[in-house]
């Protein structure tokens with residue numbers, strides 16, 4: 001995927017039309033979903049009494065819905081459920097980009113921004129299914145290995161969702177760019193790739209010797225996508 005092959009899907013609304021560097025804007029669901037699915041966390045923005053707050057939180061996606069969860073005591077969750085306006089953004093930082101002028105330094109990235117309203121998952125079965133999807137999204141096959149959640153644990157957990165509808169993606173993947181004539185300036189220029197890596201699992205002291213650690217799905221997904 002590159003700026004030169006920007007998709008032809010139009011923005012779903014004027015509010016999410018990328019104006020700054022519009023050639024980097026993408027509105028197709030495949031791009032938006034892939035960036036969301038590669039993101040373990042996102043930032044949820046909302047306004048309380050006129051004050052904007054942006055809370056980092058774990059996310060997962062099922063179909064057309066983006067989910068996040070937390071303690072039922074969380075102010076972020078208590079104040080955003082019930083159809084409150086939110087803006088969620090997530091990004092993958094792909095490279096540090098060094099040019100021959102400070103002005104042209106940049107980063108390569110894939111990011112998404114979603115506008116919409118947040119709602120609570122109230123139905124008990126739906127809530128359980130969405131929590132299952134959260135665990136399975138990160139660690140396929142793990143939910144069935146776990147001690148089932150208690151009623152109290154479920155009560156203590158709030159799950160919110162928003163529709164993935166009014167959304168934009170923005171992708172920069174062009175590396176270094178210098179002003180004409182700067183190429184001969186005697187300093188290094190180019191990209192330094194950035195990637196999330198998962199280290200070797202560290203079992204706690206109760207894990208029996210030889211028990212295999214779960215596989216983290218995101219590592220496999222990232223290489224499937226070739227990003």
Ligand SMILES: Cc1cc2nc3c(=O)[nH]c(=O)nc-3n(C[C@H](O)[C@H](O)[C@H](O)COP(=O)(O)OP(=O)(O)OC[C@H]3O[C@@H](n4cnc5c(N)ncnc54)[C@H](O)[C@@H]3O)c2cc1C
Pocket residue numbers: 015016017018019020021091092093107109110111112113167168169170
């Ligand atoms: C990791 C990272 C680092 C960045 N660092 C910088 C920086 O240092 N300086 C800087 O100016 N910009 C940076 N950007 C780009 C930044 O996110 C904005 O795109 C840019 O600042 C233009 O903002 P704007 O409000 O003028 O965009 P506009 O184009 O006016 O925004 C209009 C609409 O476009 C969409 N949109 C805008 N930006 C994004 C985005 N990033 N992802 C998805 N949708 C988007 C939204 O729907 C928004 O409502 C960075 C982006 C990422 C992901």
